[in-house]
Amino acid sequence: MADASDRDPTSALCAEFLSFSARDTASTWLLSLDLATPLYAHLARLVPHLLREGQGAGLREEQREELGIQLLLLAPLEWLLLGKEPSAALAALKEANRGSTLCGHVFRVGEPTYSCRECAADSTCVLCMNCFLGSVHKDHRYRMTTSGGGGFCDCGDSEAWKQGPFCSSHLPQDQDQDQDQDQDQDPVQSLDPDLVFRAFRVFRAVLKYAVDMLTWDQEDSLPPGLEPPDKDDTFYCMLFNDEVHTYEQVIYTLQKAVNCNQKEAVSFATAVDREGRTSVRFGDFQSCEQAKSVIVRNTGRQSKPLKVQVMHSTVVAHQVFALKSLSWISQVISCSDGLRRVLCSVALEAGPGPDVTLVDRLMLNDSKMWKGARSVYHQLLMNSLLMDPQYKKVFALRFAQNYERLQSDFVKDDHDREFSITDLSVQIFTVPSLARILMVEQNLMTVIIRTFLDHLRHRDLQGRFQFDRYTAQQAFKFGRVQSLIQDLKYVLISRTSVWSDDLRIKFLDGFEAFLELLRCMQGMDAVVRQVGQHIEMEPEWEAAFTLQMKLTTITTMIQDWTRTDERVLMESYRRCLSALSQGLSGLADGEQPISLSLAGHMVETFRYQVSQDKVSIHLPLCRMLAGLHVLLSRTEVAARFPEQLPLGELSPPLLLELPLRCLVLCAQVHAGMWRRNGFSLINQIYYYHNVKCRVEMFDKDLIMLQVAASMMDPNHFLMIVLSRFELFHIFSSVDSRKRFRESNKDLLQQNNTLIEEMLHLIIMVIGERFVPGVGQVEPLEEVRREIVHHLCVRPMAHSELVKALPENGNKETGLERVIDSVASFRKPGVTGRGLYELKPEWNKHFNLYFHHYSRADQSKAKEAQRKSRQSGPGPGSSPGPSSGPGPSSGPGPEAALVPPVPPPFCPLFASLVNVLQSDVLLSLEASVLQWASEPGSAGFTESMLQRVLHLIAMGLIEEKQQLESNSEDELTFNYSIKIQKLGSCGSCGSLLALLETLHNAPHLELHKDMIGWILKAVSYIKSWRQRSVSGSSVSLNSAPDPDDKVRERDKAERKRKAEMARLRREKVMAQMSAMQKHFINENKELFEQSLEPESAPCSSATELHRCQDSPGARVCVGPGRVGVASVSHVTCILCQEEQEVRAQGRAMVLAAFVQRSTVLSQNRQSSCSQSQSRDVLFMSPELALGIHTASCGHIMHATCWQRYFEAVQQKEQRRQQRLRGHTSFDVENGEFLCPLCECLSNTVIPLLPPATAPATSAVQSLDTWMSATNLQLAALRCNSGKFKLSNKPDEAEGAGPDEAEGAGPAAPEGFDLDFVPESMFCSSLSEMMSTFSLTVYKVGLKTNPNESDSRLSPLSWSTCCFSIQATERLLLDDGEKPLFGSLPCRQEECLSALCRFSSHCWTVASLSSVQQHFTRLCSALFSDSQDAPCFLDIDMFHLLVYSVLSYSAVQALDQSGRSSTDSAHLHLLHLATVAHLVQVLLSCGVGDNTNSEGAMEHDGGGAEEHLTLELYRLIQTHLHSALPAVACGWQLWRCVKAALLPFLRCAAMFFHFLNSTAPPADLLLSDGDQWEALCSYLSLPSNLLLLYSQHRPLLEPLIHRWCSDPRVQQRMSRSESGSRSGSVLVRFPRESNHLVDLPQDYSVLINQASSFTCPRSSGDQARAPTLCLVCGTLLCSQSYCCQTELDGDDLGACTFHALTCGAGAGLFFRVRECQVLFVAGKTKGCFYPPPYLDDYGETDQGLKRGNPLKLCAERYQKIQRLWRQHALAEVIAHAQEANQTLAAIDWQHL
């Protein structure tokens, strides 16, 4: 039915097409008074026919639809608008346009954006790539990010950039004089008035139509005038997306509801996610309604059901056209600024209704529209209103007016913010001039804050937020409402410098609202200490901290604003204070004051204990006041207008109270008093100090303490602190002190920690002066000090430093401005990252009690500083007197970590220094010193003493500073005098006397240097005071320390180091033994002996060197070969027993990993077509798919390995029962980790004894050998033919044909067809040989092992060949390493084992099948047979190795004793070489660029050239014209040499390992021409052509046969006429494969990927574009659309691609994440650091920092090397072992 209704109107439309004239229609419309009426009638008639979103609309249908819309609907509008031929008229308009100076490019998802960190007004100002590259900022410090979609390029907006607002292409044409005019001149003026008039009419009608339709909420009727003349009743079942249901849910439901298959359901789900709605059924009302109810029922069980509407098809059609018409308008106005302005004015003119514009209607209906509609009209707004300087302001005002309503809609809506109209706030509010206007005219700041407060109505009785009572719904709302804070940030991001009275009023209004917000937070989430039982439920804390974190920057920004205007600052201060005092006034109510007295002072306070009463960590009002107080001090307002400030209203003890409680809470948590309160509190304390919060939490609390302390008697301050720490009694009376000491151990320790914390707090109150306004410092000094202290702990990477510093609203830390002055940069190597190291001269600024150190940081820093001061500059170069009194003498005091000289306080805080010399503090100090002097005292800790000494040193430094800068009479600071006074601390003498006693106390050795420093400082100050009295000068150098102290100290240090070393050794040993225990327990003690895994098994290398001294030309093949039949001994890594490798001994095996590989592939297309049943005897020279074997070189007994593997299997089974999921290895596939090195392995190679020395039998010539072999082959063929006739199956296990009766051609003499060779090997060795063979078979063919398959042996040979070829290639690519001697032991071991194994693997296969293989192999070379592949499709190295290896199976039958295997090998080598030579000549293609120069240089030519040319001509005669003509042989010979080299090198390696012949010295070197050495080693003439010319009669027929094969002719001609897909003609030498080239600049790559669309869902941008580094294909990864089903599994695009491109191993670059991805098989993978680094030598995985990234060639090389070494699987296994969470990642779907 759908079909029929589709067809009818279509044919009707054809008639329309023919008779319709857009021009005539336009002119009739022009005549009517009201355009809307005829237009609506036209649309009503045509739109429903033209637009059918029916199912199954194909591409053709879509095109037809587009065409119809353009010709029938849009064309008349264009005629009407322009009055002439549209395309020409538009072009003319564009021409006449001045060219906008605004770029306005709207960003796609994933497109790179750039922001200049030097010139951008704020971090939201961005440029598109084109603009950026044409701007001045590309040479500045910039940040790069990827866009989330939406938003546009700010190029040309002079408010967005401090300098360089225009890129080269948006530069205003006429320079600045014109620029002002530009703003004023109305672009409409320059248009034809007639055009303007018509534009008003057209835009008004079309825009109204679009708005009507998009905001239409009826499902089956249309607005008046649009009712179709012929209404057919078809409906759509329209599904809308939400953010609640998952993809899986939607797909599952749809399959049920509309009865579609999985694939269709996926495409619906994708479409609904992309467009926001999609129709899932088209038909009559009934069927749609039915589908709807199924969907609603199925999705409504747990949550709100999916939104579904049954809509009349005409409504949908009009809505679709409405969107198209909006896009059309967008396109039209892009041609003319004037038209754009007309549109703006139409859009914003008051409508017929009450004062509502069309734009208002859109905005207010935003949350009701579907995603696709929203994005179209948002885009139009951005292209029109936001691009027009005049209307941008009008629009901004409308936006702000609707703000509250829009936000409420947004909060209720569930779409992400990027799809909401509210997201436009970033475009409007960040324009400083607009933000100002909106603040003044719309009171925007207040509106935002009040809207925010309105949405969080749930409060407790005191009006505080109560997040712990939130329902899920409220929590969701809280999540969304947070975007309001972001808006507030935009408004405040650039602070004003010009204040109008209006602005002051409105800002203060906003401030008042903000205080209200803070009041709701003050005191929230209060906690009470839990005693006895642990808390039952962790209280909610995260919401409060989320809010705190978001408000941190806002709070700082508001303070910044107030700083710029004195009146605003003072008023803000006053308001903040009054808001705070309302809350504080209740604190002391109803409490009896108590009075405290100590050291002759007395203070009154009230009773309160943090450990018993409620305490809250949230005190934003106090902190705001602290911030403002500092600003008063900083701006010196306080000093200039003291009378205007309400300082008198402050009660310092009240101000102090809450922050102090909070700090005490932290101390008590440290002391372990709050253990029963759970993790929630721990987390809160953590964030309180964390860099994200501390600026407006911990830092401000500290400042508040400073504020209060500076305004009160220091003794009173300290007594209150003591009392809040609940320590007062310990210091006030001897009795309780005693009781304290005798109390239980836990309590004692608790109190000790509290005392330490309190002393630390006092140090910070006096010492922290780096906030501008507290101390006399510049803002940058604060940052610099932070950095210095971080670097004192250890060298750090740039990103670590950035993370450790607080960011401002623009995400800047100020790091770059100071880092170079304090640190030097150390570049990274191929791994790791660049590090900053502190310059040594900054060490003197180190403060052990830096307020942002955690305890761990502190102890690390202490250690690092001690070390660097001891090894650092000697006494002579130590800093001068400014760094402390008398530091330059004696190494003892110099090593002391003396407090650095602090900057002076600002006047408002100046009195703080008096805390140092207050009686109460001196008494505290004396108490601690007193305790310290009593050895064994329980109530004293080293840290306590250290803090007291630090305080004393601070006092002395302060006094010295004053002495040196002031004249005597101004001195108010008499610290040194006070500590010398007798009885300064009660009964026990002076402080100084105590210190002198402690100086020599043996139990305080650690503090000796510090005490020494203090004593010296005191005497220095004493003498300074005396000098100023007597006027004599004083030398800084006091008595030097005795030498023996130095020695003593050195000794102690040496002892300490030795101890450390011992501990480290022990640790290493422990680790090692744990590792080994892990594998076998019974042999534990053996493992503790030191192991040298690399050197033990490397036997072949030692053999190799042993033989080097033997003289003469060494030959590795043929009768003349030098054999080394030495006995080799190896050690089992599992049982540590040594074992001789023998044919009959206990079998030894080598752990190995076999995998398929396409690394050497010359034709990536053909690797995917490798079927499981293919012929494996001949390898194509394309090497499309090889089997690679690698090993870690670790050797075990076969039995030991079997036991180990069984244990692993059992363990794995148990584990899988417990928890499902993948491990780093797959036991079911035979994988395991090497027991010693954890290298991934999946089989073992048996170790066989080396070849025996050559037999001294007679040398056979080539022709005798050939004819003998031909005879043997004929006999074999005949025998097997008969064998087949008798219909007997091949027997496994090397059984020959038993009953060979009769005879065909007579078998050569002594050739016994019935002979069954005895197995040379013991059964366990044979078993291992089968194991390895079967693994290779299984992996190579990706099929189940089959012991009787005749392909077993060829596959084993093949992995031997391929591994050799891969290794040879690697050596060449890896900086041309020498062929021999440069391989790591493990690789030598592996290849040697492979070759020896391959040469004997026929013994475990069926003898006859191996003989058949040999027959077929020979047929390709010389004997007669038809079933060989085309001569050009054979890789000659493979052919050589296979025939050498299979020859033994034939030779075994020869009982005559005449034959010689060695001569046969040599002959096979010669034949293969000649064959390869011919192959090379066929494919070299020299002719096309005959190089005459070369020929001239090389006149005459030697024998090589001559013979080459001769051979070439011979081949030409066979191939006629297929080969190009060549004039000179020199170049040919050069090509031949280069092309043959890899073959010869591989052959040399093969025979080297096969026959254990040591290589000649020349091949151990990497330099020089190795040709001669290679040829002689292989027993070949260095003029290879001699091979041919000396056996011409024998070889010419062969060459003739090879070349006259019609397939060769075909191949040759095909390669000339352009290659068809399929096999390619491989040229030699084969080129090395390398990974694709990556661009230098990372953003180029991003840009490329951002325009990449998913190949399956048309036009959709891929979310995770991923580049295959092997072949360069871009994939749509991690997405439903591009999953492929394979064997019942859904595979993601990467995993699936890796199966074909890399035979399972894949190597990808995730472009948007800047991450390298390795995958192996279907289920394993890992991420690898990308080869892109920023200027600081760091990668940016996940693209979080946005520093520009450049390609690091070395790192990319390293990745490439991993790939070429076939190491991906191993890297993945290691990564997964190291990081268990990797196993949880769903690699399969990437």
Ligand SMILES: [Zn+2]
């Ligand atoms: Zn741009």
Ligand SMILES: [Zn+2]
């Ligand atoms: Zn630009």
Ligand SMILES: [Zn+2]
């Ligand atoms: Zn710049």
Ligand SMILES: [Zn+2]
């Ligand atoms: Zn063993």
Ligand SMILES: [Zn+2]
């Ligand atoms: Zn190993």
Ligand SMILES: [Zn+2]
């Ligand atoms: Zn690929």
Ligand SMILES: [Zn+2]
């Ligand atoms: Zn896709």
